[in-house]
Amino acid sequence: xxxxxxxxxxxxxxxxxxxxxxxxxxxxxxxxxxxxxxxx
Amino acid sequence: xxxxxxxxxxxxxxxxxxxxxxxxxxxxxxxxxxxxxxxxxxxxxxxxxxxxxxxxxxxxxxxxxxxxxxxxxxxxxxxxxxxxxxxxxxxxxxxxxxxxxxxxxxxxxxxxxxxxxxxxxxxxxxxxxxxxxxxxxxxxxxxxxxxxxxxxxxxxxxxxxxxxxxxxxxxxxxxxxxxxxxxxxxxxxxxxxxxxxxxxxxxxxxxxxxxxxxxxxxxxxxxxxxxxxxxxxxxxxxxxxxxxxxxxxxxxxxxxxxxxxxxxxxxxxxxxxxxxxxxxxxxxxxxxxxxxxxxxxxxxxxxxxxxxxxxxxxxxxxxxxxxxxxxxxxxxxxxxxxxxxxxxxxxxxxxxxxxxxxxxxxxxxxxxxxxxxxxxxxxxxxxxxxxxxxxxxxxxxxxxxxxxxxxxxxxxxxxxxxxxxxxxxxxxxxxxxxxxxxxxxxxxxxxxxxxxxxxxxxxxxxxxxxxxxxxxxxxxxxxxxxxxxx
Amino acid sequence: xxxxxxxxxxxxxxxxxxxxxxxxxxxxxxxxxxxxxxxxxxxxxxxxxxxxxxxxxxxxxxxxxxxxxxxxxxxxxxxxxxxxxxxxxxxxxxxxxxxxxxxxxxxxxxxxxxxxxxxxxxxxxxxxxxxx
Numbered sequence: 328x329x330x331x332x333x334x335x336x337x338x339x340x341x342x343x344x345x346x347x348x349x350x351x352x353x354x355x356x357x358x359x360x361x362x363x364x365x366x367x
Numbered sequence: 368x369x370x371x372x373x374x375x376x377x378x379x380x381x382x383x384x385x386x387x388x389x390x391x392x393x394x395x396x397x398x399x400x401x402x403x404x405x406x407x408x409x410x411x412x413x414x415x416x417x418x419x420x421x422x423x424x425x426x427x428x429x430x431x432x433x434x435x436x437x438x439x440x441x442x443x444x445x446x447x448x449x450x451x452x453x454x455x456x457x458x459x460x461x462x463x464x465x466x467x468x469x470x471x472x473x474x475x476x477x478x479x480x481x482x483x484x485x486x487x488x489x490x491x492x493x494x495x496x497x498x499x500x501x502x503x504x505x506x507x508x509x510x511x512x513x514x515x516x517x518x519x520x521x522x523x524x525x526x527x528x529x530x531x532x533x534x535x536x537x538x539x540x541x542x543x544x545x546x547x548x549x550x551x552x553x554x555x556x557x558x559x560x561x562x563x564x565x566x567x568x569x570x571x572x573x574x575x576x577x578x579x580x581x582x583x584x585x586x587x588x589x590x591x592x593x594x595x596x597x598x599x600x601x602x603x604x605x606x607x608x609x610x611x612x613x614x615x616x617x618x619x620x621x622x623x624x625x626x627x628x629x630x631x632x633x634x635x636x637x638x639x640x641x642x643x644x645x646x647x648x649x650x651x652x653x654x655x656x657x658x659x660x661x662x663x664x665x666x667x668x669x670x671x672x673x674x675x676x677x678x679x680x681x682x683x684x685x686x687x688x689x690x691x692x693x694x695x696x697x698x699x700x701x702x703x704x705x706x707x708x709x710x711x712x713x714x715x716x717x718x719x720x721x722x723x724x725x726x727x728x729x730x731x732x733x734x735x736x737x738x739x740x741x742x743x744x745x746x747x748x749x750x751x752x753x754x755x756x757x758x759x760x761x762x763x764x765x766x767x768x769x770x771x772x773x774x775x776x777x778x779x780x781x782x783x784x785x786x787x788x789x790x791x792x793x794x795x796x797x798x799x800x801x802x803x804x805x806x807x808x809x810x811x812x813x814x815x816x817x818x819x820x821x822x823x824x825x826x827x828x829x830x831x832x833x834x835x836x837x838x839x840x841x842x843x844x845x846x847x848x849x850x851x852x853x
Numbered sequence: 854x855x856x857x858x859x860x861x862x863x864x865x866x867x868x869x870x871x872x873x874x875x876x877x878x879x880x881x882x883x884x885x886x887x888x889x890x891x892x893x894x895x896x897x898x899x900x901x902x903x904x905x906x907x908x909x910x911x912x913x914x915x916x917x918x919x920x921x922x923x924x925x926x927x928x929x930x931x932x933x934x935x936x937x938x939x940x941x942x943x944x945x946x947x948x949x950x951x952x953x954x955x956x957x958x959x960x961x962x963x964x965x966x967x968x969x970x971x972x973x974x975x976x977x978x979x980x981x982x983x984x985x
Contacts, residue, residue, distance in 0.1 A: 328594060328595045328596050329586065329590070329593045329594055329595070330447050330593050330594075330595055332578070332579055332582045332583075335447070335578060335582050335593075336578045336579070336582075338447075338451075338649060338653075339569075339573070339578060339649060339650070339653050341646070342454075342646035342647075342649035342650050343566065343569055343570070343573075343646070343650055345642075345643070345645070345646040346562055346565055346566050346569075346646050346647060346650050347566050349426075349562050349643040350558075350559050350562045350563060352639075352643070353419060353422065353423050353426075353555070353558060353559065353643075354559075356418055356419035356422060357419035357420070357423075357555070358419075359419070360417040360418060360419040360420070361419075365417040365418075365629065366417050366419070366420060367412055367413065367415055367416045367417055367420055367548065367551065443877075443913060443915055444875065444877045444913075444915050445875065445877075446915075446916060458960075462963070462964065462967060465967050465968075465971045466967070468971075469971065585916065588916070589915050589916025589917070590916055590918060591876045591915075591916040591917060591918055591943075592915060592916035593916075596946060596949075597875075597876070597943065598875075598943045598944035598945065598946050598948065598949035599874060599875035599876070599943065599944055599949070600875075601946075601949040601950065601952070601953050602944065602948075602949045602952040602953070604953060604956065605952070605953060605955075605956020605957060605959070605960060606952075606956065608956065608960060609956060609959060609960065612960075612963070664905050664907060664909050664912055665912065665913045666909045666910060666911035666912060666913070667879065667911060667913065668877075668879070668913045668915075671913070770963060771963070771966075774963060774966055774967055774970075775966060777970070778966055778967060778969075778970025778971065778973075779966065779970055806874065806875070808875075809952055812952060812955065812956045812959070815959050816955055816956075816958075816959050819959055819962060819963070
């Protein structure tokens, strides 16, 4: 059962979007922690 | 095995990049490591790490060179399910979230996973567990060291032994300087580098070749890679999931973070890190499937990632990959060095050799052991014995056999030592047998299944009634003991 | 197979496995010149497909369906290497699904253990019970 071109594109596309969001989320959390003085 | 005759970068560029980042990590290691004279500051970053740094360190540590190099390798060998199966390694992180919370709560002054097994199951189980844990740690260290040498050679032509030596020395250097704070601080930056690198390479690959072209070319040349019913890949799925769970549940790399995080952080950090990590093997892995579309020859499976990136993106791509994988390697190596050294110091040095060791002595011993581990790793990396994925999966049988002893030990009062010991020993044996009899892609699954059965059986045959309050222990003394109490 | 004495210019080909249960294997060769790697479904190399041409010394073949695959390397001077046969025999799908089911059971049971253990106040040590 060969994966379709569309499914393949979706798989990679969704993964890519999540990976693009990741650094933004991490930086946001860092700033929030820093402001609260709860970095480490 | 120097079978690559065409490296994209020249050695000089390679050396420059390595030197620049090495200087950066060492400088940061020194900076973050100020005020880490106290044992708990050095080995557990003061036990107050917050959510942002906590999430980033977990994510970055779990992104190893394996994620960036073995994921493409598995995509090339096992196809689509190979890639997705690799992503299932995130389940270990997700499932560890409740464990991290419970560990912090039950053992607020704990240092290692070894401490837990000793207190929960007694000395024999503890020693079996230590054997497995140290074997795995060494295996992971060696796979990182080897990956460094292989990657640098593939991209720049710099000989394997030089690249391997540089990476090991730099990581030992800054971990030594700053302890777990240096590790966690640099991990945050390394996390950003890893994510950015993966995104840039993937986006450029898609723009240059196109997903449809990739799909069509693979279908023509390597059709089974797109087969969702490819038997070996299906067998691989839960094997990889359980392997990841086993790695995370038992390893002091994750337990040390559970101890190092501020209370309340562990659960969310693990969940978030798991979710952020999950797509990375797919983003990194799918480029291996571009080899038919590119008409690229892959001499050895563990080189496919960097080779494809370099082919698609030329010099820029090669530089990106070098930076990204250097970051991935460093962020895992530093964690491993720190966590393994405290495991050795607490569970071997203090508990076996010097029970009266003070915190100061333990801190000093930790530093020495970090160096010692670096040297040992170097010696084991030098002969370059096997491909990366296989080396790591060899440990799969062993670590997966610890899942139930650890999880049941934490959550189930009736779990007893006999079950834990039998689970670890027989689970490992069964897994090891299936590694050779069937393939590397079933060893962890078999180990986990056998171990689980034994732990459950023993817990019903002779249920224990463990008091979890027994897991609390006191700190080592700050200075030489005076006669009498603390 | 190897009836020729080893001469300078001889090409030697080998595979890392004779039977490939996951459809992948690595071919390695030793040659003085660039080579052309040829693949055929028949031992007599009737219909030949050129899989690779260049100066590398190895190639990873993967994604192959079941069957016998024959390979030989041709040097630029026309010499052929020893032929190599690799049998691709994927694991039976039933076996694969069997492992899948076992894995699923282990995973779900572990999940159950953790979820129920995390919720169950019985599992808390006496001193912490008030806090949880």
